[in-house]
Amino acid sequence: MDLLRKALLLCVLPFATSTASAAAPVAQTETAIFAGGCFWCSESDFEKLKGVKAVISGYTGGHVAQPNYAQVSSGATGHLEAVEVQYDPTVISYGQLVNYFWRHHDFLDAGGQFCDRGEQYGPAIFTANAAQMRIAEQSKAALLKARGLKQIATRIVPANTFYVAEDYHQDYYKKNSFRYQYYRLSCGRDARMKVLWPH
Structure with missing residues:
Protein backbone atom coordinates (compact mmCIF):
# COMPACT_ATOMS: atom_id res chain seq x y z
CA MET A 1 0.00 0.00 0.00
CA ASP A 2 3.00 2.30 0.11
CA LEU A 3 2.49 2.35 -3.67
CA LEU A 4 -0.72 4.29 -3.03
CA ARG A 5 1.21 7.11 -1.39
CA LYS A 6 3.81 7.09 -4.16
CA ALA A 7 1.04 7.34 -6.74
CA LEU A 8 -0.51 10.27 -4.90
CA LEU A 9 2.84 12.05 -4.95
CA LEU A 10 3.16 11.90 -8.72
CA CYS A 11 0.93 14.93 -9.11
CA VAL A 12 3.09 17.12 -6.89
CA LEU A 13 6.63 15.88 -7.47
CA PRO A 14 7.33 17.96 -10.60
CA PHE A 15 6.79 21.10 -8.57
CA ALA A 16 8.62 19.97 -5.45
CA THR A 17 11.86 21.37 -4.18
CA SER A 18 14.38 19.08 -2.57
CA THR A 19 14.67 20.36 0.98
CA ALA A 20 12.76 22.16 3.71
CA SER A 21 14.12 24.17 6.58
CA ALA A 22 12.87 23.61 10.10
CA ALA A 23 11.60 26.61 11.97
CA ALA A 24 14.19 27.77 14.47
CA PRO A 25 13.20 27.14 18.08
CA VAL A 26 12.25 30.26 20.00
CA ALA A 27 11.69 31.04 23.67
CA GLN A 28 9.07 28.80 25.28
CA THR A 29 9.44 26.19 22.55
CA GLU A 30 10.44 22.59 23.15
CA THR A 31 10.49 19.66 20.76
CA ALA A 32 9.25 16.09 20.77
CA ILE A 33 9.77 13.43 18.10
CA PHE A 34 7.29 10.67 17.31
CA ALA A 35 7.15 7.99 14.62
CA GLY A 36 3.65 6.72 14.00
CA GLY A 37 3.69 5.55 10.40
CA CYS A 38 2.85 7.99 7.63
CA PHE A 39 4.16 11.41 8.60
CA TRP A 40 1.43 13.13 6.61
CA CYS A 41 -1.07 11.70 9.07
CA SER A 42 1.01 12.32 12.19
CA GLU A 43 1.52 15.93 11.13
CA SER A 44 -2.21 16.39 10.64
CA ASP A 45 -3.01 14.83 14.02
CA PHE A 46 -0.52 16.82 16.11
CA GLU A 47 -1.25 20.17 14.46
CA LYS A 48 -4.77 20.00 15.90
CA LEU A 49 -3.46 20.44 19.45
CA LYS A 50 -3.49 23.76 21.28
CA GLY A 51 0.04 24.67 22.25
CA VAL A 52 1.64 22.97 19.26
CA LYS A 53 3.44 25.61 17.23
CA ALA A 54 4.66 23.54 14.31
CA VAL A 55 4.96 19.94 13.15
CA ILE A 56 7.72 19.00 10.73
CA SER A 57 7.82 15.77 8.75
CA GLY A 58 11.16 14.02 8.51
CA TYR A 59 13.34 10.98 8.98
CA THR A 60 15.25 9.76 12.01
CA GLY A 61 16.80 6.71 13.63
CA GLY A 62 18.85 5.51 10.67
CA HIS A 63 22.45 5.22 9.56
CA VAL A 64 22.56 7.23 6.31
CA ALA A 65 23.26 10.97 6.30
CA GLN A 66 20.80 13.26 4.51
CA PRO A 67 18.42 10.50 3.37
CA ASN A 68 15.70 11.22 0.85
CA TYR A 69 12.17 9.84 0.62
CA ALA A 70 13.00 7.18 -1.94
CA GLN A 71 15.83 5.84 0.22
CA VAL A 72 13.82 5.82 3.44
CA SER A 73 10.70 4.29 1.91
CA SER A 74 12.82 1.46 0.50
CA GLY A 75 13.76 0.50 4.06
CA ALA A 76 17.48 0.56 3.29
CA THR A 77 18.55 3.44 5.54
CA GLY A 78 17.19 2.33 8.90
CA HIS A 79 15.27 5.59 9.28
CA LEU A 80 11.65 5.88 10.31
CA GLU A 81 9.18 8.41 9.00
CA ALA A 82 8.66 10.73 11.96
CA VAL A 83 7.48 14.15 13.00
CA GLU A 84 9.18 16.78 15.10
CA VAL A 85 6.57 18.52 17.22
CA GLN A 86 7.48 22.04 18.36
CA TYR A 87 5.32 23.04 21.30
CA ASP A 88 4.87 25.57 24.07
CA PRO A 89 5.39 23.70 27.38
CA THR A 90 3.40 26.35 29.24
CA VAL A 91 0.33 25.34 27.21
CA ILE A 92 0.81 21.61 26.64
CA SER A 93 3.20 19.26 28.40
CA TYR A 94 5.42 16.54 26.99
CA GLY A 95 3.40 14.00 28.93
CA GLN A 96 0.20 15.18 27.26
CA LEU A 97 1.83 14.82 23.85
CA VAL A 98 2.90 11.26 24.66
CA ASN A 99 -0.58 10.34 25.87
CA TYR A 100 -2.05 11.82 22.71
CA PHE A 101 0.40 9.83 20.60
CA TRP A 102 -0.83 6.51 22.03
CA ARG A 103 -4.28 7.35 20.68
CA HIS A 104 -3.02 8.15 17.18
CA HIS A 105 -0.96 5.12 16.19
CA ASP A 106 -1.20 1.35 16.47
CA PHE A 107 0.97 0.52 19.46
CA LEU A 108 0.44 -3.22 18.87
CA ASP A 109 1.91 -3.30 15.36
CA ALA A 110 5.69 -3.65 15.08
CA GLY A 111 5.64 -4.39 11.35
CA GLY A 112 4.63 -0.94 10.18
CA GLN A 113 1.50 1.12 10.60
CA PHE A 114 -1.85 0.50 8.98
CA CYS A 115 -1.37 -0.09 5.24
CA ASP A 116 2.28 1.01 5.24
CA ARG A 117 4.44 -2.00 5.98
CA GLY A 118 8.10 -2.21 6.91
CA GLU A 119 10.38 -1.02 9.70
CA GLN A 120 10.53 2.46 8.15
CA TYR A 121 6.89 2.90 9.21
CA GLY A 122 7.29 1.37 12.66
CA PRO A 123 6.18 3.18 15.84
CA ALA A 124 8.65 4.88 18.16
CA ILE A 125 9.12 7.72 20.62
CA PHE A 126 12.49 9.45 20.28
CA THR A 127 13.40 11.15 23.55
CA ALA A 128 15.64 14.21 23.76
CA ASN A 129 16.73 13.83 27.37
CA ALA A 130 16.36 11.82 30.57
CA ALA A 131 13.19 13.66 31.58
CA GLN A 138 6.00 5.81 32.70
CA SER A 139 3.28 6.45 30.14
CA LYS A 140 4.06 3.20 28.35
CA ALA A 141 4.00 1.27 31.64
CA ALA A 142 0.61 2.78 32.47
CA LEU A 143 -0.77 1.71 29.09
CA LEU A 144 0.59 -1.82 29.54
CA LYS A 145 -1.08 -2.09 32.93
CA ALA A 146 -4.37 -0.55 31.82
CA ARG A 147 -4.65 -2.91 28.84
CA GLY A 148 -3.25 -5.98 30.59
CA LEU A 149 -0.53 -6.32 27.94
CA LYS A 150 2.85 -8.00 28.24
CA GLN A 151 4.45 -5.82 25.58
CA ILE A 152 3.87 -2.86 23.31
CA ALA A 153 5.41 -2.55 19.86
CA THR A 154 6.25 1.14 20.21
CA ARG A 155 9.94 1.62 21.03
CA ILE A 156 11.25 4.37 23.27
CA VAL A 157 14.77 5.32 22.23
CA PRO A 158 17.14 8.28 22.53
CA ALA A 159 16.75 10.79 19.72
CA ASN A 160 19.46 11.24 17.13
CA THR A 161 19.69 13.40 14.02
CA PHE A 162 16.32 14.43 12.62
CA TYR A 163 16.41 15.07 8.88
CA VAL A 164 13.68 17.32 7.53
CA ALA A 165 11.75 15.69 4.68
CA GLU A 166 11.35 17.24 1.26
CA ASP A 167 9.17 20.33 0.88
CA TYR A 168 6.33 18.50 -0.86
CA HIS A 169 5.81 16.36 2.27
CA GLN A 170 5.38 19.34 4.59
CA ASP A 171 1.69 20.11 5.23
CA TYR A 172 0.75 17.59 2.56
CA TYR A 173 -2.67 17.20 4.16
CA LYS A 174 -3.33 20.91 3.58
CA LYS A 175 -1.75 21.30 0.15
CA ASN A 176 -3.28 18.11 -1.28
CA SER A 177 -6.37 17.68 0.84
CA PHE A 178 -8.37 15.40 -1.47
CA ARG A 179 -5.48 13.04 -2.17
CA TYR A 180 -4.57 12.98 1.52
CA GLN A 181 -8.10 12.14 2.64
CA TYR A 182 -8.30 9.38 0.05
CA TYR A 183 -5.01 7.92 1.28
CA ARG A 184 -5.98 8.13 4.95
CA LEU A 185 -9.35 6.46 4.37
CA SER A 186 -7.89 3.76 2.12
CA CYS A 187 -5.15 3.03 4.62
CA GLY A 188 -7.65 2.36 7.41
CA ARG A 189 -5.94 4.51 10.01
CA ASP A 190 -9.02 6.00 11.65
CA ALA A 191 -10.93 2.72 11.51
CA ARG A 192 -8.14 0.98 13.40
CA MET A 193 -8.03 3.75 15.99
CA LYS A 194 -11.72 3.21 16.71
CA VAL A 195 -10.97 -0.45 17.39
CA LEU A 196 -8.08 0.35 19.74
CA TRP A 197 -9.88 3.24 21.43
CA PRO A 198 -13.64 2.63 21.26
CA HIS A 199 -14.29 5.22 24.01
Whole structure:
Protein backbone atom coordinates (compact mmCIF):
# COMPACT_ATOMS: atom_id res chain seq x y z
CA MET A 1 0.00 0.00 0.00
CA ASP A 2 3.00 2.30 0.11
CA LEU A 3 2.49 2.35 -3.67
CA LEU A 4 -0.72 4.29 -3.03
CA ARG A 5 1.21 7.11 -1.39
CA LYS A 6 3.81 7.09 -4.16
CA ALA A 7 1.04 7.34 -6.74
CA LEU A 8 -0.51 10.27 -4.90
CA LEU A 9 2.84 12.05 -4.95
CA LEU A 10 3.16 11.90 -8.72
CA CYS A 11 0.93 14.93 -9.11
CA VAL A 12 3.09 17.12 -6.89
CA LEU A 13 6.63 15.88 -7.47
CA PRO A 14 7.33 17.96 -10.60
CA PHE A 15 6.79 21.10 -8.57
CA ALA A 16 8.62 19.97 -5.45
CA THR A 17 11.86 21.37 -4.18
CA SER A 18 14.38 19.08 -2.57
CA THR A 19 14.67 20.36 0.98
CA ALA A 20 12.76 22.16 3.71
CA SER A 21 14.12 24.17 6.58
CA ALA A 22 12.87 23.61 10.10
CA ALA A 23 11.60 26.61 11.97
CA ALA A 24 14.19 27.77 14.47
CA PRO A 25 13.20 27.14 18.08
CA VAL A 26 12.25 30.26 20.00
CA ALA A 27 11.69 31.04 23.67
CA GLN A 28 9.07 28.80 25.28
CA THR A 29 9.44 26.19 22.55
CA GLU A 30 10.44 22.59 23.15
CA THR A 31 10.49 19.66 20.76
CA ALA A 32 9.25 16.09 20.77
CA ILE A 33 9.77 13.43 18.10
CA PHE A 34 7.29 10.67 17.31
CA ALA A 35 7.15 7.99 14.62
CA GLY A 36 3.65 6.72 14.00
CA GLY A 37 3.69 5.55 10.40
CA CYS A 38 2.85 7.99 7.63
CA PHE A 39 4.16 11.41 8.60
CA TRP A 40 1.43 13.13 6.61
CA CYS A 41 -1.07 11.70 9.07
CA SER A 42 1.01 12.32 12.19
CA GLU A 43 1.52 15.93 11.13
CA SER A 44 -2.21 16.39 10.64
CA ASP A 45 -3.01 14.83 14.02
CA PHE A 46 -0.52 16.82 16.11
CA GLU A 47 -1.25 20.17 14.46
CA LYS A 48 -4.77 20.00 15.90
CA LEU A 49 -3.46 20.44 19.45
CA LYS A 50 -3.49 23.76 21.28
CA GLY A 51 0.04 24.67 22.25
CA VAL A 52 1.64 22.97 19.26
CA LYS A 53 3.44 25.61 17.23
CA ALA A 54 4.66 23.54 14.31
CA VAL A 55 4.96 19.94 13.15
CA ILE A 56 7.72 19.00 10.73
CA SER A 57 7.82 15.77 8.75
CA GLY A 58 11.16 14.02 8.51
CA TYR A 59 13.34 10.98 8.98
CA THR A 60 15.25 9.76 12.01
CA GLY A 61 16.80 6.71 13.63
CA GLY A 62 18.85 5.51 10.67
CA HIS A 63 22.45 5.22 9.56
CA VAL A 64 22.56 7.23 6.31
CA ALA A 65 23.26 10.97 6.30
CA GLN A 66 20.80 13.26 4.51
CA PRO A 67 18.42 10.50 3.37
CA ASN A 68 15.70 11.22 0.85
CA TYR A 69 12.17 9.84 0.62
CA ALA A 70 13.00 7.18 -1.94
CA GLN A 71 15.83 5.84 0.22
CA VAL A 72 13.82 5.82 3.44
CA SER A 73 10.70 4.29 1.91
CA SER A 74 12.82 1.46 0.50
CA GLY A 75 13.76 0.50 4.06
CA ALA A 76 17.48 0.56 3.29
CA THR A 77 18.55 3.44 5.54
CA GLY A 78 17.19 2.33 8.90
CA HIS A 79 15.27 5.59 9.28
CA LEU A 80 11.65 5.88 10.31
CA GLU A 81 9.18 8.41 9.00
CA ALA A 82 8.66 10.73 11.96
CA VAL A 83 7.48 14.15 13.00
CA GLU A 84 9.18 16.78 15.10
CA VAL A 85 6.57 18.52 17.22
CA GLN A 86 7.48 22.04 18.36
CA TYR A 87 5.32 23.04 21.30
CA ASP A 88 4.87 25.57 24.07
CA PRO A 89 5.39 23.70 27.38
CA THR A 90 3.40 26.35 29.24
CA VAL A 91 0.33 25.34 27.21
CA ILE A 92 0.81 21.61 26.64
CA SER A 93 3.20 19.26 28.40
CA TYR A 94 5.42 16.54 26.99
CA GLY A 95 3.40 14.00 28.93
CA GLN A 96 0.20 15.18 27.26
CA LEU A 97 1.83 14.82 23.85
CA VAL A 98 2.90 11.26 24.66
CA ASN A 99 -0.58 10.34 25.87
CA TYR A 100 -2.05 11.82 22.71
CA PHE A 101 0.40 9.83 20.60
CA TRP A 102 -0.83 6.51 22.03
CA ARG A 103 -4.28 7.35 20.68
CA HIS A 104 -3.02 8.15 17.18
CA HIS A 105 -0.96 5.12 16.19
CA ASP A 106 -1.20 1.35 16.47
CA PHE A 107 0.97 0.52 19.46
CA LEU A 108 0.44 -3.22 18.87
CA ASP A 109 1.91 -3.30 15.36
CA ALA A 110 5.69 -3.65 15.08
CA GLY A 111 5.64 -4.39 11.35
CA GLY A 112 4.63 -0.94 10.18
CA GLN A 113 1.50 1.12 10.60
CA PHE A 114 -1.85 0.50 8.98
CA CYS A 115 -1.37 -0.09 5.24
CA ASP A 116 2.28 1.01 5.24
CA ARG A 117 4.44 -2.00 5.98
CA GLY A 118 8.10 -2.21 6.91
CA GLU A 119 10.38 -1.02 9.70
CA GLN A 120 10.53 2.46 8.15
CA TYR A 121 6.89 2.90 9.21
CA GLY A 122 7.29 1.37 12.66
CA PRO A 123 6.18 3.18 15.84
CA ALA A 124 8.65 4.88 18.16
CA ILE A 125 9.12 7.72 20.62
CA PHE A 126 12.49 9.45 20.28
CA THR A 127 13.40 11.15 23.55
CA ALA A 128 15.64 14.21 23.76
CA ASN A 129 16.73 13.83 27.37
CA ALA A 130 16.36 11.82 30.57
CA ALA A 131 13.19 13.66 31.58
CA GLN A 132 11.45 12.81 28.31
CA MET A 133 12.64 9.21 28.58
CA ARG A 134 11.21 8.89 32.09
CA ILE A 135 7.86 10.40 31.12
CA ALA A 136 7.56 8.21 28.03
CA GLU A 137 8.50 5.03 29.93
CA GLN A 138 6.00 5.81 32.70
CA SER A 139 3.28 6.45 30.14
CA LYS A 140 4.06 3.20 28.35
CA ALA A 141 4.00 1.27 31.64
CA ALA A 142 0.61 2.78 32.47
CA LEU A 143 -0.77 1.71 29.09
CA LEU A 144 0.59 -1.82 29.54
CA LYS A 145 -1.08 -2.09 32.93
CA ALA A 146 -4.37 -0.55 31.82
CA ARG A 147 -4.65 -2.91 28.84
CA GLY A 148 -3.25 -5.98 30.59
CA LEU A 149 -0.53 -6.32 27.94
CA LYS A 150 2.85 -8.00 28.24
CA GLN A 151 4.45 -5.82 25.58
CA ILE A 152 3.87 -2.86 23.31
CA ALA A 153 5.41 -2.55 19.86
CA THR A 154 6.25 1.14 20.21
CA ARG A 155 9.94 1.62 21.03
CA ILE A 156 11.25 4.37 23.27
CA VAL A 157 14.77 5.32 22.23
CA PRO A 158 17.14 8.28 22.53
CA ALA A 159 16.75 10.79 19.72
CA ASN A 160 19.46 11.24 17.13
CA THR A 161 19.69 13.40 14.02
CA PHE A 162 16.32 14.43 12.62
CA TYR A 163 16.41 15.07 8.88
CA VAL A 164 13.68 17.32 7.53
CA ALA A 165 11.75 15.69 4.68
CA GLU A 166 11.35 17.24 1.26
CA ASP A 167 9.17 20.33 0.88
CA TYR A 168 6.33 18.50 -0.86
CA HIS A 169 5.81 16.36 2.27
CA GLN A 170 5.38 19.34 4.59
CA ASP A 171 1.69 20.11 5.23
CA TYR A 172 0.75 17.59 2.56
CA TYR A 173 -2.67 17.20 4.16
CA LYS A 174 -3.33 20.91 3.58
CA LYS A 175 -1.75 21.30 0.15
CA ASN A 176 -3.28 18.11 -1.28
CA SER A 177 -6.37 17.68 0.84
CA PHE A 178 -8.37 15.40 -1.47
CA ARG A 179 -5.48 13.04 -2.17
CA TYR A 180 -4.57 12.98 1.52
CA GLN A 181 -8.10 12.14 2.64
CA TYR A 182 -8.30 9.38 0.05
CA TYR A 183 -5.01 7.92 1.28
CA ARG A 184 -5.98 8.13 4.95
CA LEU A 185 -9.35 6.46 4.37
CA SER A 186 -7.89 3.76 2.12
CA CYS A 187 -5.15 3.03 4.62
CA GLY A 188 -7.65 2.36 7.41
CA ARG A 189 -5.94 4.51 10.01
CA ASP A 190 -9.02 6.00 11.65
CA ALA A 191 -10.93 2.72 11.51
CA ARG A 192 -8.14 0.98 13.40
CA MET A 193 -8.03 3.75 15.99
CA LYS A 194 -11.72 3.21 16.71
CA VAL A 195 -10.97 -0.45 17.39
CA LEU A 196 -8.08 0.35 19.74
CA TRP A 197 -9.88 3.24 21.43
CA PRO A 198 -13.64 2.63 21.26
CA HIS A 199 -14.29 5.22 24.01
